[in-house]
Amino acid sequence: MSTIMYREAIAAALAEEMRRDEKVFVMGEDVAITGGVFKATKGLLAEFGPQRVRNTPLSECAIAGVATGAAMCGARPVAEIMHVDFIGCCFDIVLNQMSKMCYKTNGQVTVPMVLRTQGGRGRSNGCTQSQSLESLFTHIPGLKVVMPSTPYDAKGLLKTAIRDNNPVIFIEHKGLYQTKGEVPEEEYLIPLGKADVKRQGKDVTIISYSKSVLMALDAAKELEAKGIDAEVLDLRSLVPLDFEAITESVRKTGRVIITHEACERTGFGAEVAAQIADRLFDELDAPILRVCGANIPVPNATLPEVESAPTVERLVNAAVCICQGGKRNG
Amino acid sequence: MAELFRMPKLGMDMEEGIVVRWLKAEGDTVDKGEALAEIETDKSSVEVESPASGTVLKLYCGEDEALPCGTPIACIGAPGEAIPEPTATEAAPAATSVAAPAVAATTDGIFYMPKLGMDMEEGIITRWLKTEGDTVTKGEALAEIETDKSSVEVESPATGIVRKLYYAEEEALPCGTPIAFIGGANDPIPDPASLTAATAAPAAQEAATAPAVDTSIFFCMPKLGMDMEEGIVATWLKAEGDTVEKGEALAEIETDKSVVTAESNLSGVVLKIYYLEGEAVPCGEPIAAIGPAGTVAPEKPVMAAQPTEAPATPAAPAAPVQVARTEAKTGGVAARTPGGRIKASPRARRLAAEKGVELSNLQGTGMDDRIIEQDVLTYLETAANAPAAAVRVPEETIVPLTGVRKVTARRMRQSLQNAAQTNHRVDVDVTNLMAFRKQVNARLEKDGIKVSIVDILAMSCAKALMENPMANAYLMDDGLHMHNYANIGIACDTPKGLMVPVIKDVDILSLPQLSKASKAIINKARNGELKPDDMSGGTFTISNLGMYEIDSFTAVLNPPETCILAVGRIADRVVAENGQMVIRPMMNLCLTYDHQVLDGAPAAQFLQTIKHYIENPVWLML
Numbered sequence: 001m002s003t004i005m006y007r008e009a010i011a012a013a014l015a016e017e018m019r020r021d022e023k024v025f026v027m028g029e030d031v032a033i034t035g036g037v038f039k040a041t042k043g044l045l046a047e048f049g050p051q052r053v054r055n056t057p058l059s060e061c062a063i064a065g066v067a068t069g070a071a072m073c074g075a076r077p078v079a080e081i082m083h084v085d086f087i088g089c090c091f092d093i094v095l096n097q098m099s100k101m102c103y104k105t106n107g108q109v110t111v112p113m114v115l116r117t118q119g120g121r122g123r124s125n126g127c128t129q130s131q132s133l134e135s136l137f138t139h140i141p142g143l144k145v146v147m148p149s150t151p152y153d154a155k156g157l158l159k160t161a162i163r164d165n166n167p168v169i170f171i172e173h174k175g176l177y178q179t180k181g182e183v184p185e186e187e188y189l190i191p192l193g194k195a196d197v198k199r200q201g202k203d204v205t206i207i208s209y210s211k212s213v214l215m216a217l218d219a220a221k222e223l224e225a226k227g228i229d230a231e232v233l234d235l236r237s238l239v240p241l242d243f244e245a246i247t248e249s250v251r252k253t254g255r256v257i258i259t260h261e262a263c264e265r266t267g268f269g270a271e272v273a274a275q276i277a278d279r280l281f282d283e284l285d286a287p288i289l290r291v292c293g294a295n296i297p298v299p300n301a302t303l304p305e306v307e308s309a310p311t312v313e314r315l316v317n318a319a320v321c322i323c324q325g326g327k328r329n330g
Numbered sequence: 331m332a333e334l335f336r337m338p339k340l341g342m343d344m345e346e347g348i349v350v351r352w353l354k355a356e357g358d359t360v361d362k363g364e365a366l367a368e369i370e371t372d373k374s375s376v377e378v379e380s381p382a383s384g385t386v387l388k389l390y391c392g393e394d395e396a397l398p399c400g401t402p403i404a405c406i407g408a409p410g411e412a413i414p415e416p417t418a419t420e421a422a423p424a425a426t427s428v429a430a431p432a433v434a435a436t437t438d439g440i441f442y443m444p445k446l447g448m449d450m451e452e453g454i455i456t457r458w459l460k461t462e463g464d465t466v467t468k469g470e471a472l473a474e475i476e477t478d479k480s481s482v483e484v485e486s487p488a489t490g491i492v493r494k495l496y497y498a499e500e501e502a503l504p505c506g507t508p509i510a511f512i513g514g515a516n517d518p519i520p521d522p523a524s525l526t527a528a529t530a531a532p533a534a535q536e537a538a539t540a541p542a543v544d545t546s547i548f549f550c551m552p553k554l555g556m557d558m559e560e561g562i563v564a565t566w567l568k569a570e571g572d573t574v575e576k577g578e579a580l581a582e583i584e585t586d587k588s589v590v591t592a593e594s595n596l597s598g599v600v601l602k603i604y605y606l607e608g609e610a611v612p613c614g615e616p617i618a619a620i621g622p623a624g625t626v627a628p629e630k631p632v633m634a635a636q637p638t639e640a641p642a643t644p645a646a647p648a649a650p651v652q653v654a655r656t657e658a659k660t661g662g663v664a665a666r667t668p669g670g671r672i673k674a675s676p677r678a679r680r681l682a683a684e685k686g687v688e689l690s691n692l693q694g695t696g697m698d699d700r701i702i703e704q705d706v707l708t709y710l711e712t713a714a715n716a717p718a719a720a721v722r723v724p725e726e727t728i729v730p731l732t733g734v735r736k737v738t739a740r741r742m743r744q745s746l747q748n749a750a751q752t753n754h755r756v757d758v759d760v761t762n763l764m765a766f767r768k769q770v771n772a773r774l775e776k777d778g779i780k781v782s783i784v785d786i787l788a789m790s791c792a793k794a795l796m797e798n799p800m801a802n803a804y805l806m807d808d809g810l811h812m813h814n815y816a817n818i819g820i821a822c823d824t825p826k827g828l829m830v831p832v833i834k835d836v837d838i839l840s841l842p843q844l845s846k847a848s849k850a851i852i853n854k855a856r857n858g859e860l861k862p863d864d865m866s867g868g869t870f871t872i873s874n875l876g877m878y879e880i881d882s883f884t885a886v887l888n889p890p891e892t893c894i895l896a897v898g899r900i901a902d903r904v905v906a907e908n909g910q911m912v913i914r915p916m917m918n919l920c921l922t923y924d925h926q927v928l929d930g931a932p933a934a935q936f937l938q939t940i941k942h943y944i945e946n947p948v949w950l951m952l
Contacts, residue, residue, distance in 0.1 A: 254677045254703055285677040285703045286696055325695045325702075 001184055007177040009151035010040040010116075013158035014078060016187065018048050021076060024162055025052040028063060028080030028116075037082060038118060038177045064090035064115065068098045068167075071113035076162060083129045084119035084171060087136070098167045099142030112165045114158070120211055120261055121305050122175035127297035130305070132210075132262035137169045138238050138271070144168040144192055145238040149213035151181035153236055156190030164192065173211040193240030197249070201231035204255040204319050207246065207272055209235040212259050212310060219315040226316070228323045238268055243275060250276060254285030255322045259310045264292035286322035291315050332407030332414055333382040335366065339399040340378075340498045344371050345550075345614070346398045353377070354386045360406060367403070374500035374730070382406045388413045392683055398595065400546035439488045440520065441472060441510040443503045446484075446862050450477050454502045454733055455509060459483070460492045466512060473509070478737035480860040481826070488512045494519045500732065547601070547627070548616035552592050554585055560612045561585050568600045574620060579670035581617070591670050596620040602627035664690050665699035674701035681706045734827035745889045749805075750925035753884050753896075754937050758944050760900055760915045766947035774842055781845045783900070784820060784874055789844055789950055790943035791895060792816040792836035795870055798936040802869045804890040805927050811890075819868035819888060820848065822855040830888060831855045832868040841950070876900060882918040892927045893936070896920040917944075 004012070018024045025048075026041055032055045035042030045053045056063050060081055067079035081087060087094065094115070101111050121130035137145045146161055146168055148154040154172070161168040198213055199220050206216040213234045220230040233249050235242065250256055256276055258269035273288040294308040320326060337347050351368040354360050365377040366386075388405040391397055405413050443453050457474040460466050472486040494511040497503060511519055551561050565582040568574050580594040602619040605611050619627035664672045672689050674682070678701045682689050687706055696702035731739055745751075763786060770781050795802040795816040804811040816837040819830040831851040836844055854860050870892075873885045876899035885896040898918035905914045921937040928936070943949055 254675070282676045282680045285675040286700070322697045325699070326697055 001182045006151045007040045009155040013155040017162045024076045026078050027054040060086050060089035064093040071111040078114045081117040084117040084133050085128050085131050110165045111167045114161045114168045116170045118172040120173040121298050126300045130298040147171045147210040160189045192237045195242035195245035196234045198234045199232040201229040203229045205231045205249040205253045207233045207258045219312045222316050256288045259291040263295045265295045289318045334402040335404040337397045337401045348396045358386045376498045385409045439513040440508045443507045445505040452504045464492045479865040547619050547621045549618040551611040553613040562610045572600050599623045677703045745887045753922045755920045758917045760917050785845045788818045794939035801893045801936045813869050817867045817869045819871040821873035829855045893923045
């Protein structure tokens with residue numbers, strides 16, 4: 001075991017897979033010499049050379065299009081879109097080519113690629129570089145969507161994503177790159193579609209993913225002091241969704257809070273809440289609550305940026321409300 | 331095709347039933363005719379049979395729920411088959427089965443509730459001896475009918491197949507009501523409502539002409555308390571044409587005690603509102619009709635205005651017994667939605683349903699005062715851990731008066747209402763009686779006869795009655811009916827209750843004859859074999875509780891008789907005799923008499939006469 005940063009775990013996963021399979025290559029803006037703006041590809045150029053670690057022009061369309069074409073031709077590209085907010089520039093490729101090629105060709109052509117990107121707030125990057133847009137992808141059939149919260153998960157999941165024969169949208173969080181965690185020396189893989197209980201509890205299930213998991217864990221600590229034993233379930237991949245794990249946890253607790261940074265309105269929490277209401281109605285002992293981002297553009301200024309996102313305080317209040325009998329509005 | 335099993339209509343006037351117990355669970359297989367549920371009506375509890383073979387796909391209701399006849403309560407079909415949504419407003423076959431298309435009514439093959447005695451007005455089918463589909467020959471026993479006096483096997487009036495039993499067991503029915511149809515395999519089953527009653531029994535006529543109303547679409551005035559007989563529609567919360575969901579508040583009902591929000595028992599459109607706000611309506615009377623849009627609501631239905639438990643689910647629970655049970659343990663009041671529905675989480679509802687916990691009196695501690703799982707658990711724990719004294723809550727169960735109990739109750743009340751009853755008491759020395767009985771029995775032993783004390787008492791009374799004829803009279807509207815015979819009834823405790831078999835012409839029987847007659851008839855009483863004749867015509871009654879070590883008691887007259895003699899036990903007592911204390915076997919007699927017929931002195935003389943015979947039994951031979 002060694003303690004490494006999230007971004008190092010990403011780089012380690014890429015290096016391991018590139019060593020294992022020469023068809024794997026990396027492309028994106030500034031991924032080569034700089035090692036990416038978040039340093040997640042640092043060191044790859046030195047080991048694998050410019051053929052397999054390719055800088056691209058500032059064209060998301062080119063990045064996504066070339067990666068999709070290369071994947072169709074047998075390569076296993078790992079393309080990076082610097083900010084998920086920029087996805088609009090190449091959305092036709094994602095929406096109509098990358099995600100549909102296998103279906104359109106009845107499986108004769110596959111697109112074994114990973115589109116790495118990152119989102120989220122926390123650096124006062126403003127409303128066009130701080131969004132959480134995972135719901136755009138989970139809504140598109142033909143894509144898998146992975147959002148790891150720890151270095152361990154990031155490495156294991158990215159390796160699996162690279163080996164997957166379908167396009168995988170791998171969304172990191174700009175606020176996680178510097179976080180540290182233990183990662184084994186030896187190789188390991190984490191299957192897609194397996195949620196992880198980050199904290200065991202019996203009173204309320206907090207469902208989350210990506211950086212919000214860390215906030216949920218902080219909230220759980222505060223809740224413990226209030227006599228509420230919260231379980232934190234990290235979905236890790238949104239598509240495929242591990243509903244079995246959700247079922248197991250909700251059966252135990254009967255109460256659910258879903259938290260994510262993305263806007264509450266039609267966020268992924270709405271999907272999870274609907275499935276729980278639909279399939280686990282009789283298990284529920286309280287309304288399903290969501291603690292999510294405000295339905296506004298992410299503000300630049302630090303305080304509003306923080307306050308328009310889910311906070312530990314809001315999460316604790318919600319849990320107290322459904323566990324200890326509060327009023328919905330105050 | 332899955333088949334719906336509906337709350338059956340087990341009698342003409344049954345409006346709702348309670349599933350007391352499911353005999354099958356969801357997923358169980360059931361054969362047609364196999365018992366599926368135990369249904370309680372206001373008259374009895376009956377096991378009802380599955381209408382089809384298959385798997386129990388769905389039980390639509392829990393136990394102890396009162397539901398209107400015709401409401402689907404279960405669904406039987408093939409495993410995996412789609413479960414139909416129950417629609418209570420569909421035409422309910424069970425409810426209308428007694429109102430099948432009328433055919434030309436022939437009395438042939440119709441078996442009516444027989445009139446087994448002059449004063450028999452109704453009878454109870456205690457047991458069907460044949461089931462539907464059985465063949466029966468004319469004269470063969472078809473049913474066991476209980477009258478107010480006895481239980482009798484009655485014979486089939488025709489030979490054929492028992493095509494239809496119109497009533498379940500334990501139903502009290504007026505004489506003349508058609509109760510079964512015996513016919514050929516393909517004969518249409520006549521509608522009992524179309525049949526003219528065989529005898530001019532007004533009650534039967536009424537039952538036969540009562541219109542078969544589909545009660546499943548009615549919202550009735552709920553009975554919100556034991557003593558509530560009528561309610562006032564204070565406010566209608568829905569208007570005609572509005573859509574209403576089952577459980578949604580429909581009206582505010584004012585009782586003499588409070589105003590309660592009553593919830594709709596049905597989902598659909600309010601088709602018709604029968605009463606305006608402010609109108610008082612007897613409990614059980616339909617006050618609105620609810621059904622699918624476009625349904626034509628019947629005009630204000632004419633229904634027996636009997637205060638039945640309301641099929642509506644009132645905001646306060648209708649069952650008073652349940653209220654008592656939960657009030658004692660919790661005392662809270664559940665928060666409700668603006669629509670009147672109790673706020674409870676699905677998880678709490680499921681647990682409460684499993685454990686049979688009534689939610690309405692639980693105080694919710696969840697978000698927005700919602701009842702949550704923990705509230706139900708706490709309630710159950712409190713119930714389980716509380717000391718016995720706290721757990722024991724006052725509970726009152728109601729056992730309907732049936733059969734002999736009902737008859738006895740009525741006759742005893744009549745007796746005390748119609749006669750001026752008072753009594754005389756006397757202690758009797760039975761030394762001679764005992765010796766006499768010993769001598770007589772020594773002589774009669776060879777004939778297998780054993781004279782009892784009561785036999786000698788009966789003979790003494792018969793002699794005394796002949797000498798005091800007023801004590802042997804009936805007081806009737808047209809005057810005193812005097813009798814030149816003494817028919818003596820002996821009150822007997824039987825498994826069915828109090829029965830009074832009558833020994834006829836005791837005044838002219840010899841002691842051995844009397845002894846044989848009394849033994850025979852008392853045995854019949856104990857075996858439940860008494861015929862109406864065995865119990866009619868009594869002019870005087872003896873009630874003996876000596877075997878229970880009772881020293882002395884008063885008896886209530888057995889109408890229309892004038893006297894009844896209550897006999898206590900024989901016990902050794904110290905008595906004064908010629909200035910000496912001596913021990914004698916003594917017995918107390920208490921004569922209850924009707925002062926309308928007998929004054930105190932003649933009654934005393936009559937009792938004295940009896941005393942003299944008992945103390946000097948040799949006089950019986952004169």
